[in-house]
Amino acid sequence: MISTKGRYGLRVMIDLAQNDDGSYIPLKDIAERQEISKKYLEIIVKQMVEGGLIKGLSGKGGGYKLVKKPEKYTVGEILTLLEGTICSVACLADKNYDCPRRKKCETLPMWKEFDGIVHDYLYGKKLSDLL
Amino acid sequence: MISTKGRYGLRVMIDLAQNDDGSYIPLKDIAERQEISKKYLEIIVKQMVEGGLIKGLSGKGGGYKLVKKPEKYTVGEILTLLEGTICSVACLADKNYDCPRRKKCETLPMWKEFDGIVHDYLYGKKLSDLL
DNA sequence: AATAAACCTATTGACATAGTAGGAAATAGG
């Protein structure tokens, strides 16, 4: 299940794209438009800056803006950054985890296929598709 | 993310299908074969009995068995019973929840489409496909 | 009667989620 972090973060990205006029957009405005607690958004937005998704500018006239054009972002990359993983099953989430039942597990192939479908959808969807 | 409940439950169903000889299969055997704590499986299996997925028989010679043929079960119905919902997004999980931003939400159509893809896959997959 | 199984209630430790609180640092305009 995608948590509020991922969902709110995606909405911030859309808001930034829709209100982009070249200048920085203050979080206060985004929080009001999106009806989300500004304080909570701070945490989310911080992660997005650290992940290189957006950039921030402090001080008066500051705010946030996208670093790429909306068509260059995929929903998948945004959600992955905020959720840690968008993997549907624990045994696939950690790449380094070596399940002892890996070879005889009857469900693993299905989970892999399912995971592939989920990834294909989310990485195929662009931010610009949501505007 | 599908939890152990759903994943273990699915493996119990597969185990029951694979070892079905008409008689009841004790949970002890399933737990050993699947390398899962029997005590934990009790909780999961109880839900599956209550949900009508399998039936149990107490006493010596007792155990559990499927109530339908493996091709009559879908992975989706098994996971939905154990996970409560397999919905990918909170705002769609509760059918009665009426989001105030429903009409203007830019992400809702995408989540609906995504949810549809997930459902189609999981309800299209049959227990017999995993044997 | 003995045995083996399901069935039932309760508890627990660890972690994640969804925030809140309060302030420090940076930047622009006057």
Next chain:
DNA sequence: CCTATTTCCTACTATGTCAATAGGTTTATT
């Protein structure tokens, strides 16, 4: 330089879910 505005940073917290564990009661077979 001063003030207002904004990001940036650390910490805290309530609530709930997950993944079990524990110990006993009931039911059915041999």
